Amino acid sequence: MKDIVISVRNLTKKFGSFTAVDNVSFDVRRGEIFGFLGANGAGKTTAMRMLCGLSYPTSGSGSVAGYDIISQSEEIKRHIGYMSQKFSLYNDLTVWENIDLFAGIYGLGRADTKERAVKLLRRLNFEQERDTLVGSLPLGWKQKLAFAIATIHNPEVVFLDEPTGGVDPITRRQFWELIYEATERGTTIFVTTHYMDEAEYCSRVSIMVDGEVRALDTPAHLKQQFAASSMDEVFRTLARGATRGE
Amino acid sequence: MNAIEVRKISKSYGKLKAVNEVSLEVQEGELFGLIGPDGAGKTTLFRLLATLIAPDSGSASLAGYDIVKEYHAIRSCVGYMPGRFSLYPDLTVEENLNFFAALFNVTVEESYDLVAPIYKQIEPFRERRAGKLSGGMKQKLALSCALIHRPKVLFLDEPTTGVDAVSRKEFWDMLQRLKEKGITILVSTPYMDEASRCDRIALCNEGRILGIDTPTGIVNGFRSPLYGIKAKNMFALLEEARKARGVEDCYPFGESHHLVADSEFNLDNFKKDFDGFEGFFIEPVEPTIEDMFIKLMKQ
Numbered sequence: 001m002k003d004i005v006i007s008v009r010n011l012t013k014k015f016g017s018f019t020a021v022d023n024v025s026f027d028v029r030r031g032e033i034f035g036f037l038g039a040n041g042a043g044k045t046t047a048m049r050m051l052c053g054l055s056y057p058t059s060g061s062g063s064v065a066g067y068d069i070i071s072q073s074e075e076i077k078r079h080i081g082y083m084s085q086k087f088s089l090y091n092d093l094t095v096w097e098n099i100d101l102f103a104g105i106y107g108l109g110r111a112d113t114k115e116r117a118v119k120l121l122r123r124l125n126f127e128q129e130r131d132t133l134v135g136s137l138p139l140g141w142k143q144k145l146a147f148a149i150a151t152i153h154n155p156e157v158v159f160l161d162e163p164t165g166g167v168d169p170i171t172r173r174q175f176w177e178l179i180y181e182a183t184e185r186g187t188t189i190f191v192t193t194h195y196m197d198e199a200e201y202c203s204r205v206s207i208m209v210d211g212e213v214r215a216l217d218t219p220a221h222l223k224q225q226f227a228a229s230s231m232d233e234v235f236r237t238l239a240r241g242a243t244r245g246e
Numbered sequence: 247m248n249a250i251e252v253r254k255i256s257k258s259y260g261k262l263k264a265v266n267e268v269s270l271e272v273q274e275g276e277l278f279g280l281i282g283p284d285g286a287g288k289t290t291l292f293r294l295l296a297t298l299i300a301p302d303s304g305s306a307s308l309a310g311y312d313i314v315k316e317y318h319a320i321r322s323c324v325g326y327m328p329g330r331f332s333l334y335p336d337l338t339v340e341e342n343l344n345f346f347a348a349l350f351n352v353t354v355e356e357s358y359d360l361v362a363p364i365y366k367q368i369e370p371f372r373e374r375r376a377g378k379l380s381g382g383m384k385q386k387l388a389l390s391c392a393l394i395h396r397p398k399v400l401f402l403d404e405p406t407t408g409v410d411a412v413s414r415k416e417f418w419d420m421l422q423r424l425k426e427k428g429i430t431i432l433v434s435t436p437y438m439d440e441a442s443r444c445d446r447i448a449l450c451n452e453g454r455i456l457g458i459d460t461p462t463g464i465v466n467g468f469r470s471p472l473y474g475i476k477a478k479n480m481f482a483l484l485e486e487a488r489k490a491r492g493v494e495d496c497y498p499f500g501e502s503h504h505l506v507a508d509s510e511f512n513l514d515n516f517k518k519d520f521d522g523f524e525g526f527f528i529e530p531v532e533p534t535i536e537d538m539f540i541k542l543m544k545q
Contacts, residue, residue, distance in 0.1 A: 039410040040381060139285065166407070166436045168283035168451060169540045176498040180481040194410040197439060200500025219501055232411055232439070239412045 003030045005156055005188040006051065008062035008069075013046050013055070020046040022211035023060070030156075033179060033189040035199045035219075038208030039239040044192050047208070051190070052159060053077045065156040078107050081150035084161035088146035091135030095126060098134055099149055106153040120148050140171035147178050157188045164198060176201055196232040207235060209242050247310055249274045249399055249430035250295065255304035257290050264290040266453035267304065272432060272446075274398075277425045280434040281441050281535065282450030288434040289329060290453075292403050295432070296326045309398050322350060325397035327388050329404040335377025339368055339387055342376050343394060350395035357394050360427065364420060365390040382413045393424075400424065402433040406440065418443045438536040449539055456542040461535060468533035468541060470494060471511065474502035477523035486523075490516060497540065502527075504537060 006028035013021040021043045028034045038044040049055040051064050053073030061068070067075040089098045099120065103113040121127050124144055134142060143163075150158055160179075164172040179189055179201075191202060199205050199219060206216040215222055215238060219231055228234045250272035257265045265287040272278045280288045293299045295306060297317035305312065311319045333342045343365070347354045358365075368386050371379065376387060385405060392400060402421075406414045418440065425431055433444070441447045442461045449456040449464065457464060475496075477483040484503050487496040492511025496503055505528075513528070520526050 039412055139283075166284040168286075168543065169438070169536050170497075170543055171283075173497045173499075173540075177481070177484065180484070180498070184479075184481050195437065196411055197437075197500060201498065235411045236415065239410070242412075 004028070005030050005032075006034075006062070006064050006190065008051070008060065010060035011047065011050065011057050011062055012059045013043075013050060014058045019211050021050070021057075024208075024211075024213050025060075026206060026213060026216055028157075028188060028190065030188055031183045031186050032203045033183060033191065033201060035202030035205035036190060036192045036208070037194065037196075037199055037205060037235060039194070039242055041244060042208040042239075042242065043211040044208055048159065048161075048190075048192055051076075052080060052082065078153070079155055079157075081153070081155040081158035082161075083146050083150040083158065083163060085163055085165045085167070089134045089142060089149065092133060094131050094133055095121070095137075095145060096130045098145070099152065102149045103152050108153055116152055120152060124148055139167060140174060143167065143171065143175050144178060147175070147182075151182060151187065155187070157190055158182070160189060160191045162193045162195065162198070163191065165193075165195060196230065196235055199231045199235075205231070207238050209238055210244050214238050247274065248272060249276070250278075250306070250308055250432065252291075252295070252306040253304055255291075255294060255301045255306050257294060257299065257301050263453045265294065265301075268453075268455055269304075270448055270455065270458060272430060274430055275425065275428050277421060277431045277433070277443070277445045279441055279444035279447040280432065280450055281436075281438060281447050281539075282434070283436050285452060286436075286450035287453040288450060289403055291450075292326065292328075292401050292432075292434070296324055296401060297321060322395060323398045324401060325392035325395070325399070326401045327392040327403065327405060329407065331384050331388060333376045333384070333388055333391060336375055338373050338375055339379070340372040342387060343390055346391040347394045352395050354394065357396050360396055361390045361393050363423060364393070381408060385409070385417070389420075393429075397429065399430045399432065402431065404434050404436065406435055406437065414440070438534065438539060441535045447535075449535075449542060451539075451543055456539070464535055464538050465533055468538045470541075471507040472531055472533050472537060473505040473507065473513075473528050474499070474531040475505050475520075476502045476525065476527045477520075478525040479523065483520075483523055483526075486520070490519065492516070495540070495544070499536075502531075504531065506537075506541070 004027045009025045011021055011024045036044060050057050050069055053076035056070055064076050065079040099117045100113060121130055164175055183189060204218050206213050222234045226234045226237050248271045252268055252270045254267045254269055255265060256267055282288055294301055297313050297320050300314055308320050309323050313320060343354055364386050368383050406417055421431055446460050448458045484496060487493055487505055492508055493505055494508040495506040
């Protein structure tokens, strides 16, 4: 189906006798902002690594952007974008060098890179900053640039890891506007975070507890279902039942 | 006497004014929050007050002692938990605690009643090296070490960053209990939703303080009418709403956008104009700390 961008069935990952991800199934639709939540140790990172083609499941199956997570993991890496608040760009490289580097990593050719880089700089109004060191840019600019670079190869899915932690409220909103804009163009966004106010921006949210997906719905429905006033409350109700820690 | 008094204190690193003429007072026994994003100057302020660096100008005192002239006296009455885990990773839990007790010339027994509610949760792992603890356990150990000499004032620099929602709530509950024991607490966080757990807060941004008040007082300072708006196409809604008459500001706010109205705003007209948006919905909403923060940043 063309409108399902991520699909996993009975995804399981065991490390020895420990089941980090336990029989997880879900679909993510094109253009969705999909929130992937869970307490520390719930299995989020393990699950996300499998979706990004960085590790193989013990059992179960899945596809991301049309590629099989077991037999086509290299293809997946080329067809997704990734951005984290903790690390996204090299501070001691210039704007241009960062674009060039990541475009190369994503497998774009020379000519293609140059063309897209010029467009990217124009779209962000960054043309004067092409030779500026990224480390000297204001945080908000860095983030916009990081997001633009994570999507330079027109990926179908972008994985965001706690994208707006520690960012001021105005910059944070500019960032969500970029995300809304990208989803308008049909890009699918997969966000992992443990900040529940980020979860409120998502079209749908899944919550992992002890390796299993315990809830999956729109934030509005989840709040209704758990008679909660915020996603924070929903999360706490579910995660309190966790039997394993970090 | 105020537990902390800060008067027009400044500290620059090269051209960067990390802390820029900041003044604040924290009363004894108060739980005071520094709320602001990365780069607001929160850590620099902690380092100044903990006497680890000296200010370029201005002054401050803690428990009546001047942070420059009487830094020695301050060090024994302050407990400081930095944002980065700063205990010895190759010492065990117990060794770390004993080490910090020895540094401050106290015994663990003398302070056990104070640290026990926290330390008991990690005591089963007392022979484990600190570097091998989980994030939540490291934090409890760091807090135990910061309390071992019964400080009058406790500094906590972003204790809940990177911590999940359940552990965050437990941590704030724990601070509440410490406050009840009479310890003055200065705590920083980039998360606006934690502000309501403090007695008073200072909103900080780029080295300056935008406002100081109780969380309720801050929110009450937001005088413009505020609405939440939704539609199926949130991005188009945002762009249109910004152009509409009587809209001072409009920004994403989770499931809905927040719309700040000015005196020219007319709800009935707005509803009529936006009726064409599929799934359009508008309702008045209560402002939050974050709404006020945005407003103050734009002033």
